[in-house]
Amino acid sequence: MFYSLRNRLILFFVTLLVLSFSTLAILLFNEARSVIRSYIESSALEKMDEYGSYVDMVQTQIYDLASLVFNSSTTEEWDSIVSNPDLGSGEKMLAHLQMSQFLTRAANSYSSVSSVSIYRQEGLWIGSGSASPMESGDFFKQEDWYTRFFAEGKHWAAAHQDQAELEQNNRHPVVSMLMPIGSFEPSRTRSVMKINIGADYFTRPLDRIHLGEKGNIYLLDENGQPLLEPSSFQISASDRERVRQIRSGPAKQGVLYVSDEQGQTSIIVYKKLAMTDWMLIGKVSEADLYANLFKLRISIIIAASVLLVTSIIVASLLSYSITKPLSRLVSAMNDIKRGDFAKAQRKIPPALPVHSEIGYVTFTFGEMTRQLNEHIKTEFELKLLRQQAEYKALLLQINPHFLFNTLELLSSLAMQKRTDDTVSVIESLGKMLRFSLHINDDLTPLKEELKYVRDYIAILRIRFGERLQINLQQQPGLDSLKTIKFILQPLIENAVKYSLPERQEAIVSIEVYRAHRHIHLVVQDNGPGMSDESIAKFLHAPSPARLEQILSSSSWHIGLGNVLARCRLYYGDSFNVHIRSRPLDEDNEQAASGTRIELMIPITENVQKPEIPDIETMKKER
Structure with a gap:
């Protein structure tokens, strides 16, 4: 029965839809994915190089400013006067004023620096551009950046709110570099210099590096901790282990393809910065990276669906006289299976001429249902x-x-x-x-x-x-x-x-x-x-x-x-x-x-x- 309507419809659907559109969709999707993947990799690494140069420039200004303050005679004289218990408060106040002016001039010389402050262990601090040249109080001793500097020797503090910035009505978070005064060992100094850089200096250029629609890029310090917006740094334990392995590896930059427990593939792009042990790392899922490609695939599926619907309508017009009676017979069979003979008899289609196969099946099934119902009742x-x-x-x-x-x-x-x-x-x-x-x-x-x-x-x-x-x-x-x-x-x-x-x-x-x-x-x-x-x-x-x-x-x-x-x-x-x-x-x-x-x-x-x-x-x- 090769020339039957059913076999011709099956051959038509397989040839027109399954083979043609499946082949086209697979080839187009795979080729487009390869192109996009290559472009994303090269573009991300190139922009990371540019961002790394920018971070090196900012760090160079910070180190220059730190060296200027550390080696200045003004800083040495101020530290000597403040540490001398025999001098009066007037002389110390004058030294604070001179030191505050010096810090202000130094900070204004570097565009990336927001403020400079020096904190002493006896509970006072002096900052650039502050309304009062000297502030008392040991509140800073409870700050995380202060305790970690003396306990762990951590010279960089992630984005946070700073009291010196708040004094100048600047509520934006800052990233800070910490340096001891008078000695390079934190344990041997009584004063620590804190140079603040607005976190915007790092985030604005970083926002121009895109990985898909939702991909994230993080700037990590030498310990693998985020420097910018730490609260948004949410990665799994397995990703943290991969970051540790990347940091300890010899490669300066690269691209990794990883799969999670659900079987979803993600792309990790990383670059180690030259001046410090900082690292840029970004992660994006393939679903996000190829979002536009998936939209294209959906468009192809929609086009194929339109053709499918058109084909179904044409096929339905050809097979309507066959499929409708058979569907009603199947529904009636299900009712008979549940024991509802009355409902089944209402669903049985009217008998067609006996010389038709469908008419014969309908007539025979209706008679069988009626006789079976009477027999069961009896x-x-x-x-x-x-x-x-x-x-x-x-x-x-x-x-x-x-x-x-x-x-x-x-x-x-x-x-x-x-x-x-x-x-x-x-x-x-x-x-x-x-x-x-x-x-x-x-x-x-x-x-x-x-x-x-x-x-x-x-x-x-x-x-x-x-x-x-x-x-x-x-x-x-x-x-x-x-x-x-x-x-x-x-x-x-x-x-x-x-x-x-x-x-x-x-x-x-x-x-x-x-x-x-x-x-x-x-x-x-x-x-x-x-x-x-x-x-x-x-x-x-x-x-x-x-x-x-x-x-x-x-x-x-x-x-x-x-x-x-x-x-x-x-x-x-x-x-x-x-x-x-x-x-x-x-x-x-x-x-x-x-x-x-x-x-x-x-x-x-x-x-x-x-x-x-x-x-x-x-x-x-x-």
Whole structure:
């Protein structure tokens, strides 16, 4: 079927779009990236060379000024007068004034220098151009640049606010060079000279070096710390390690390509400055560097998308009569998968002429859906009817069973002329029969069920007298809970019936309590017990054949089997049962511990019965 519409469309799309535009986009993008990368590398290194020459010029002026002040006789005389304790304050004030004027003249001789100040350890400082030639106070001893100079011998201070600059209403950050006065060792001097250069002198030309739109270039000192805007210096630990390796390497400049943990590639451009151990380093991601190229690629993709949309429209016009019915059939199949046959039938397209393949598929699928829906409805209704019939049959099996036993008891009491006991049995039997007449109500309040059980216990106590010891314990607060009818009486009847022949006294205990969202109904006796085979049979849910066997059985297992079958029919998987028993040993009669049956039914509290729906109601709803 090479000439089919589907294969021709596939060939058209692959040839026109996938091959042509993919090849064009890959070649164009790779070639453009290579050109841009080469240009960026050469341009960045060239501008870094220019910036390095500029920094060397600024540093040369700073060192010249520092040498001028350090070697000046004015500085030597001022230091001598200030250090002499025998001289008066007037002479020292005159020396401060002369020194301040000298510093002002020196600072004005260099365009890059903002101010010069000298700080002494006894807590005074003198600056160029200050309103007062001498200031007192040891505030500067707490400054980072001061403590690091004496502790680490650090001669350069990164961009910061300076008190001398603030005195002149200059709030711009400065970069400072520190130099001891009178000695080259910071530990042997009492005065330190601080030359301030406006950080703008470094940042303005540095801002003209661009690495993409968001790439950053940093000026680092000899320790790898930023000199300009330290707060904006945010690089990862791996990048810091790369800076350390670059600094310790022999290369003066270069370009590195690195990848981060997310697999994104970045470009690092670096240059070591000649005069000091400073270094320029810049980093930019390829995504930022090739932003314009990515925009070009997006434009190509848009152009390809326009052609794709045009091709799809043309192809849609050709295949509309095929794809639309098939899409509706697929949607109808999904609804059928979820079981919504009515919605699926609404989505099935109208049948086309039978000689068309699509028309034949549509017609066949619609007929199959209709027949399958009818079949499922019929089977579901039959299953519900069968379930209701089984449950009602099991319920009807209980009522005659205890009634016959009670009538036999009344006959015996009448023959013995025990009038009071006969009256009590008749009253209890009447209450039980009145309760039993409501056979259409599957659920009953637990309080009513236990009242029914107490009436039955009253009959048993009259029947067996001192040979029966029976006790019922109920946890408080269970009156609002509901359970299915006649769930305890058959178990109590079996416990009494099969305990008395083996024991002088039958002991039966009944316990009702609530735990873990279930009602626990426990009946325990001291009878002969049950075999493991019998217990295993009751613990497994009965098949339909087993239900028929229970309904037709007349054995002593009818009570327990009936109760378990009804619970499983009504509660399904939410119901559970535990049976614990030790069979009677003929050689050791005391070894038997009786049987303990524990029913765990889900809590139902003031709700309508949902488990066994009414078929007639369902038919009306349909």
